[in-house]
Amino acid sequence: VQVVESGGGLVQPGGSLKLSCEASGFTFSRYSMYWYRQAPGKEREFVAAITSSGGSTNYADSVKGRFTISRDNAKRTVDLQMNRLKPEDTAVYYCMGWVADRQYWGKGTQVTVSS
Numbered sequence: 001v002q003v004v005e006s007g008g009g010l011v012q013p014g015g016s017l018k019l020s021c022e023a024s025g026f027t028f029s030r031y032s033m034y035w036y037r038q039a040p041g042k043e044r045e046f047v048a049a050i051t052s053s054g055g056s057t058n059y060a061d062s063v064k065g066r067f068t069i070s071r072d073n074a075k076r077t078v079d080l081q082m083n084r085l086k087p088e089d090t091a092v093y094y095c096m097g098w099v100a101d102r103q104y105w106g107k108g109t110q111v112t113v114s115s
Contacts, residue, residue, distance in 0.1 A: 001025035001104040005095045008109030011085055019080040019109060021095030029053075029073040031099050035080045037091035038108075044094070048080060063089075085113045 007019040021033070032051050038044040048069040049058045057069050066085075071078040078095060092108040 001097065001099060003095050003097055003104050003106040005093065005106040005109040008093060008111045010112045010114065012115050013085060013087055013113055015085050015113070016081070016083045017085060017111060019082065019093055019095075019111070021078045021080075021106060023076050023078070023095075023097055023104075026097065026099045026104075028076040028097075031097055033069075033071060033078040034096040034098065035069060035078075036094045036096060037089075037111075038094070039088075039091040042091075047093070050078060082111070085111075087113050089113050 002024045003021060005019060005021050011017050030052050032049055034049045035047040036044050037047050046060050047063055048067055050069045050071050054071045066083050068081040090113050092110050094108045095106045097104045
């Protein structure tokens with residue numbers, strides 16, 4: 001199983017960024033996918049989740065209304081569209097697949113929100 005994130009970078013407050021995650025090694029369309037983040041000096045925290053079909057999503061209160069998670073089962077990808085970014089969104093963002101009672105994490109992608 002492999003999970004690889006991309007799309008991080010530096011963006012100004014109020015800007016937008018789209019993260020992508022590509023998964024392989026398991027039947028992608030059967031499992032929910034997740035985005036987490038970890039800011040410097042803080043614990044890793046939940047950001048967003050999407051069910052296997054994409055029919056249901058869930059968000060942390062801190063990103064609700066600003067971030068949107070989506071997936072393309074044909075391409076085996078899950079995206080995180082981040083709008084109206086704030087400095088407190090600065091973190092390493094991780095994609096995770098929960099497959100057969102095991103969690104598979106990517107190495108993360110850095111998002112920095114700063115002027």
